[in-house]
Amino acid sequence: MEHVSGFSLPNSGHNRDAEASKMGMWLFLFTEILLFGGLFIVYMVYRSLNPEAFLMASFELNVWMGTTNTVVLLVSSMTIAMSITAIQKGNRKLSIQLMVLTLVAAVIFMVVKYFEWSAKIEHGLFPGQAVYDNLPPGESLFFFLYFFMTGLHVFHIIIGSVVIGFAIHRTAKGRTTKEKYTLTENAGLLWHLVDLIWIYLFPLFYLIH
Amino acid sequence: MTSKAMSLSYLQGKNGIFSWIFSLDHKRIALLYLYSILTFFITGATLGVLMRLELLNPGKDLMEAQTYNQVFTMHGVIMIFLFIIPSIPAIFGNFFLPIMLGTDDVSFPRLNLLSWWIYIIGAIMALSTLLWGDGPADTGWTFYAPYSVKTGTNVTMSVLAAFVLGFATILTGLNFIVTIHRLRTPGMTFLKMPLFAWALYATSWIQLLATPIIGITLLMITAERVFGVGLFDPSIGGDPILYQHLFWIYSHPAVYIMALPAFGIISEILPTFANRTIFGYKAIAFSSLAIAFVGYFVWGHHMFTAGMSGTARIIFSVMTFLVAIPTSVKVFNWVATLYKGSINVQPPLLYALAFIFQFMIGGLTGVVLGALAADIHLHDTHFVVGHFHYVMFGGTGFALFGALHYWYPKMWGRMYNKLVANIAFVFLFIGFNMLYFPMLVLGLMGMPRRYYDYLPEFHVPNMISTYGSWILATGLLLMFGNLIAGAWRKREPIGRNYWKTGITLEWQTLSPPPVSNFDRMPVLPKNGPYDYDNKPEIEE
Ligand code: HEM
């Protein structure tokens, strides 16, 4: 800010404050967890109201594809964490490479998801399709929640990827350095959250029998 | 002297519309919020007065039943999502939190500006429902399923608007929490923060913890409508009551998003005009946190008649009674602050006193509604309408008016006409109570809410109520007119501490404050923020 009077406060909101940025990110992640938390509550309530139907419907899901995606996301969480360590040690090139690897993992995840969803849609299981409309009570709820929750998760994968893209750009430009790497760190935090949510989605939809 | 002559106020310097709508200065953003929020308040109030006009006589006077449904929904949506939830934090929190903490801005100035833009986009979305299709939603502001999924009106857009507006709230809350943690001036510990900052801190946490739940609930309603499936439809295994639970898990805590900042304002106004320290600083600070906490476990009191187990109802009822305890702790502390103070009766104090009076009626009628047996009779009657207007309008609304009159000289370096302000207050106070007290009576007599018509035996209280709405509207016009006219009044010397007895840090800087808030280092009173015995001497 302009200090016309020649006086300036020591604790300015316009100072660079990595601690504050990180705190802001944590708070934001907190709201994200609550957002999905609302959905988990709905899932739990409906599962307990329709246990049979949820069980039957869950057999339709492809456990292999789910497992693949789980592994892919776990690996990507590792690469992003390593990329932060790399930049802390001042190795910009390695940091960028690891972030690119994370993005590759994101793409693999999306491709697998694409095949998974298309298979369901071919079977007419998307809300509004013929088969879906004639599902027994409860099963349609399962598929609605399946598409809604994994869809919202995919949306977060996209957002996370964009943020990582920014972090790569900043590092390439040399604006992220050994001393200031808050953006990379925050991108990592966001990515871990995306991963964490999947870790809950996967057993809820694919595994519980 | 030289430094004073050189300090440009935040209102000077760059000008033109873009220097405002893209400003990163928390004070300019606060004014952006002020003007937009008050515009929506006036819009909403106009709708309210129109509804009262319809209810002047039994039968149809002015509008069709369906129009009435849309009007009360629009009125509710505007008043809740566009007016009362953002109001005090976005306006006065933005303006004064950094100054009270002795810093020059919030932690994330860019997010702050973004939040205003999101707010405006949400507002445009909400108001756009007037223009196309079957018109604005007719569900009531609560959007209860299954009706909200079935109606042909523009529910989807209203719901999405509320979702978007939630983001603005979250960003403001997040910003304030980080600001309070990171930017307090050296020497200001948490327990030396002004109570307004404490109130904002508790509010911000609720904003963060509750808003995502309504966000996701509203998204579900949207998805239901877009894909034409019933997530809350019992015929496919869903449960409409679940929607109500999710809705109120947010919307009850949201009541404290509306009320806590108002408590903060009152805790600032009273010491200044009693010229003595606040009574029970810690009790007031911590009772905010207690209210925020207990407030999470009472949402079921909105659903006593909707189908819940007896045990659940008793628990929710008891928890609701518990909220009354920290709330009355505050009221007793405020009254004790006035005791033996040297009271200086000024417009802001009048509003604060009206707040205490009206908020108590609102709170005590809330306890009545929290009692199971009474609620079965009173649920969905005009008693509820009276109750929440007493809390939100008589409480928070009046606190907001009080804050406007309290900080006006600081924000603009000008003054309004005090005599007119007092007259406007009398109109507002009488008008308000005449408008809403009869509603409590009508509710006890059994008049339901959300109907454009009523039985002839309810006529007299309805007439009184509508006359009250005219007196209130006159008061609003007088008040706003007077505040606006202040811009053209001859300048009188305002000085740093216009009321002479202000003690928090904003009274140590120039009026209006310079761009970077302070022209010299602010000085903290020795023992806490309201230490009138060691009030720092401030040179002009
Ligand atoms: C000039 C001022 C106002 C007037 C005349 C007014 C009048 C009314 C009336 C007549 C109703 C509908 C009652 C019914 O038939 O159910 C109503 C509902 C409502 N009002 Fe106000 N009101 C005013 C200000 C406010 C303010 C300041 C707020 C909030 C801060 C507010 C929030 C609400 C809400 C949430 C509803 C419920 C809407 C619904 O049923 O969905 N009002 N008001």
Ligand SMILES: [Cu+2]
């Ligand atoms: Cu409530």
